[in-house]
Amino acid sequence: xxxxxxxxxxxxxxxxxxxxxxxxxxxxxxxxxxxxxxxxxxxxxxxxxxxxxxxxxxxxxxxxxxxxxxxxxxxxxxxxxxxxxxxxxxxxxxxxxxxxxxxxxxxxxxxxxxxxxxxxxxxxxxxxxxxxxxxxxxxxxxxxxxxxxxxxxxxxxxxxxxxxxxxxxxxxxxxxxxxxxxxxxxxxxxxxxxxxxxxxxxxxxxxxxxxxxxxxxxxxxxxxxxxxxxxxxxxxxxxxxxxxxxxxxxxxxxxxxxxxxxxxxxxxxxxxxxxxxxxxxxxxxxxxxxxxxxxxxxxxxxxxxxxxxxxxxxxxxxxxxxxxxxxxxxxxxxxxxxxxxxxxxxxxxxxxxxxxxxxxxxxxxxxxxxxxxxxxxxxxxxxxxxxxxxxxxxxxxxxxxxxxxxxxxxxxxxxxxxxxxxxxxxxxxxxxxxxxxxxxxxxxxxxxxxxxxxxxxxxxxxxxxxxxxxxxxxxxxxxxxxxxxxxxxxxxxxxxxxxxxxxxxxxxxxxxxxxxxxx
Numbered sequence: 001x002x003x004x005x006x007x008x009x010x011x012x013x014x015x016x017x018x019x020x021x022x023x024x025x026x027x028x029x030x031x032x033x034x035x036x037x038x039x040x041x042x043x044x045x046x047x048x049x050x051x052x053x054x055x056x057x058x059x060x061x062x063x064x065x066x067x068x069x070x071x072x073x074x075x076x077x078x079x080x081x082x083x084x085x086x087x088x089x090x091x092x093x094x095x096x097x098x099x100x101x102x103x104x105x106x107x108x109x110x111x112x113x114x115x116x117x118x119x120x121x122x123x124x125x126x127x128x129x130x131x132x133x134x135x136x137x138x139x140x141x142x143x144x145x146x147x148x149x150x151x152x153x154x155x156x157x158x159x160x161x162x163x164x165x166x167x168x169x170x171x172x173x174x175x176x177x178x179x180x181x182x183x184x185x186x187x188x189x190x191x192x193x194x195x196x197x198x199x200x201x202x203x204x205x206x207x208x209x210x211x212x213x214x215x216x217x218x219x220x221x222x223x224x225x226x227x228x229x230x231x232x233x234x235x236x237x238x239x240x241x242x243x244x245x246x247x248x249x250x251x252x253x254x255x256x257x258x259x260x261x262x263x264x265x266x267x268x269x270x271x272x273x274x275x276x277x278x279x280x281x282x283x284x285x286x287x288x289x290x291x292x293x294x295x296x297x298x299x300x301x302x303x304x305x306x307x308x309x310x311x312x313x314x315x316x317x318x319x320x321x322x323x324x325x326x327x328x329x330x331x332x333x334x335x336x337x338x339x340x341x342x343x344x345x346x347x348x349x350x351x352x353x354x355x356x357x358x359x360x361x362x363x364x365x366x367x368x369x370x371x372x373x374x375x376x377x378x379x380x381x382x383x384x385x386x387x388x389x390x391x392x393x394x395x396x397x398x399x400x401x402x403x404x405x406x407x408x409x410x411x412x413x414x415x416x417x418x419x420x421x422x423x424x425x426x427x428x429x430x431x432x433x434x435x436x437x438x439x440x441x442x443x444x445x446x447x448x449x450x451x452x453x454x455x456x457x458x459x460x461x462x463x464x465x466x467x468x469x470x471x472x473x474x475x476x477x478x479x480x481x482x483x484x485x486x487x488x489x490x491x492x493x494x495x496x497x498x499x500x501x502x503x504x505x506x507x508x509x510x511x512x513x514x515x516x517x518x519x
Contacts, residue, residue, distance in 0.1 A: 059074050059075045059077055060072060060073070060074040060516060061073060061074060061075060061396075061399060061400075061403070061515065061516050062384050062425075062513050062514065062515045062516065063513065063514045063515075064383065064384050064511065064512070064513050065428060065510070065511070065512040065513070065514075066383070066509075066510065066511055067114045067115075067117060067118045067510060068113065068114045068117040068118070068125075069088055069089065069090060069110060069111070069114045070088070070089045070090070071086050071087070071088050071089075071384075072086070072087040072088075072089060073085070073086055073384050073385070073388075074087075075396055083389075083390065084384070084385060084388055084389075086385065088111075089110075090110030090113075118194055119190060119191075119193070119194040123197075123198065123508050123509065123510040124508075124510050124512070127428075180236060180240060181235075181236060181239045181240040181243050182243060182247075184236075184240040184241075184243060184244055185240070185243040185244045185246065185247030185248070186247065188244040188247070188248060189244075189247050189248050189251050192248050192251070193251060197255075198507040198508055198509050199507050200252070200255050200256055200259075201259075201505050201506065201507065201508065202333060202334060202368065202505050202506045202507040203366075203368040203369075203507075204256040204259050204260070204368075204505070205256075205324040205327070205365075205366040205368060206324075206365060206366060206368050206369075207252050207256055208252060208253060208256045208257075208320065208324060209317070209320050209321060209324060210252065211248070211249040211250070211251075211252030211253050211256075212249060212253070212316065212317060212320045213249075213317065214245040214246070214248050214249035214252070215245065215246050215249035215250065215253075216313045216316060216317065217242075217245045218241075218242040218243060218244065218245030218246035218247075218249065219242065219246065219309065219313075220242070220306075220309060220313075221238055221241050221242035221245065222238060222239055222242035222243070222246075223302065223305050223306060223309060224238045224242075224302075225238040225239060226301075226302040226305070227302050257277075260327060260329075261273050261274045261277060263327075263329045263331075263500075295308060324366055325366075328354060328358075329500070330354050330498045330499045330500050331367070331500060331503070331505050332494070332499060332500065332501065332503070332504050332505060333363075333367050333368050333505045333506070334378065334380060334504075334505070334506045335362075335363040335364065335367060335368065335369060335370045335371075335375065336357065336362075336363055336367050337378075337436075337439055337504065338375070338377065338378040338439065338443070339357065339362045339363065339375070340352070340357075340494065340499070341378075341439050341440050341442070341443035341490070342443050342446075342447070344440065344443070344490050344493060345440075345443045345444055345447050346447065349489055349493060350493065351490075351493045351494055351497055351499075352497070353497040353498055354367075354497075354498060354499070362375075363375075374420070376421070377420060377421045377422065377446060378421070378422060378424070378439060378442055378443075379421055379422065379423040379424065380424050380426075380435075380438075380439070380506055381424065381425070381426045381506075381508065381509070381511045381512075382423050382425070382511065383511055384425070384513060387414055387416070387423045397469055398414065398415075398469070398472060399414065401469060401472055401473050401476070402414050402415075402476065403515045403516065405473070405476040405477060405480060406476075406480075406515075407515075409427070409434075409480075410426070410427040410429050410430040410431070410434040411424055411425065411426055411427060411430055411434055411435075411437070411438035411441075412424070412425040412427075412513070412515055413425075413438065413441060413442055413445055413476065415445055415446070415449055415472065415475075417449060417468075420446070420450060421446075422442040422445055422446050424438045424439070424442055425513045425515070426438075426511070426512055426513065427512065427513065427514065428512040428514065430512070432501075432502065432503065432504055433487075433491075435504050436487060436490065436491060436501065436504070437483060437487040440483055440486060440487055440490045441479055441480065441483040441487075444479040444482065444483060444486075445475055445476065445479050448475050448479065449471075449472075449475060
């Protein structure tokens with residue numbers, strides 16, 4: 001049954017290099033398009049009846065995938081209405097007995113599953129990871145659980161051996177207080193990662209510095225245990241609060257450090273570089289232990305500890321800031337690649353190197369931020385509602401033009417003349433090469449629309465609107481034909497100047513769209 005649907009609907013959902021097998025991954029889209037096809041056939045058989053039924057039915061134009069769910073977006077059909085309509089649905093499933101595609105629903109279990117997926121699974125799972133990801137991490141979960149149980153028993157044994165009583169209420173025991181302290185940090189880390197993990201790819205250096213700041217704040221809060229009356233409650237407030245900052249900071253460091261180790265490894269020796277990094281850290285920690293014990297021989301008072309803390313923290317953060325500065329990786333962050341694409345279009349096939357780009361101060365801190373507000377012309381993988389928030393007639397017309405031009409591509413460009421920006425919507429099958437092609441194409445479109453030809457001398461609003469639509473259509477068609485050959489040269493130019501083209505560093509929130517067009 002599924003194979004029959006894929007074959008029947010292939011002309012309606014044809015994308016570059018896509019096969020019918022890929023369409024089987026998106027049953028809800030197939031179900032939707034099948035309904036559109038049947039409705040079109042019914043219109044041919046009885047057009048008057050269909051007009052009566054569909055007179056006020058919303059016109060679906062895009063299906064957005066966000067967090068493991070689908071958002072069906074449509075234009076309202078009521079006369080004079082504006083805006084867009086959204087309908088959230090779970091992914092449709094197939095009845096194993098009948099082979100029929102079940103209608104997608106908006107269930108509570110689907111919303112909970114989506115929320116859990118965003119917290120615990122990578123963006124665009126399972127398509128963004130290796131096939132062995134799931135069994136590996138299931139076994140790792142069991143392994144970590146058992147190891148933590150052993151750690152709890154060891155902590156209690158060690159505390160008891162040095163004379164700390166294990167008697168009394170379970171929540172008053174020192175070992176349990178220590179576990180609660182660590183547990184609070186782990187829970188806080190879960191929610192932080194859920195909201196900010198996409199930015200570890202787009203702003204790794206900034207988040208590394210931010211993580212070190214959090215670690216220093218946590219240390220300062222834990223030293224405050226000397227300033228309060230000793231009690232289990234006060235201990236948990238300061239110790240657990242400080243541990244929350246420290247564990248979040250450590251999670252950021254370990255996550256971003258994985259990327260740095262990979263960038264440092266120039267000959268595929270990632271394991272060796274990581275191992276030597278651990279040996280260097282061990283020497284540094286031993287030196288820190290020796291220095292810390294020596295300093296504690298002078299005094300244990302809170303004032304003395306905070307005096308050392310006030311000296312150590314600025315040195316710590318200054319070293320981190322300079323570490324991020326000297327780590328000059330040729331990464332294609334979004335601010336950098338947007339400037340490089342503009343340069344390639346305006347400089348006739350030439351792009352600056354990292355040194356030249358930094359010397360010209362074209363981007364902000366660590367190349368991860370835009371320097372000026374007007375530099376933010378590229379909007380990569382946005383939500384449909386963020387771009388088509390008004391849903392005016394002019395936006396509908398422009399969307400249909402763009403959807404028609406890019407019906408066979410894995411991306412869709414939507415120019416926004418007033419904002420002088422270009423939104424790039426990504427198809428679920430879009431890969432890294434498609435992103436580079438889309439960004440170069442967006443730069444070409446923006447370069448033309450930013451310097452349009454003088455409009456004809458007319459006072460008719462309808463004629464101006466038609467003229468702008470014609471300009472948009474011709475611009476998209478011409479640049480689409482040209483970008484086919486230019487993207488190869490763009491990639492070669494980037495690699496010749498030392499840029500890494502195997503990865504595009506942007507905050508991928510998993511927003512993917514399939515689009516419909518009239519035709």
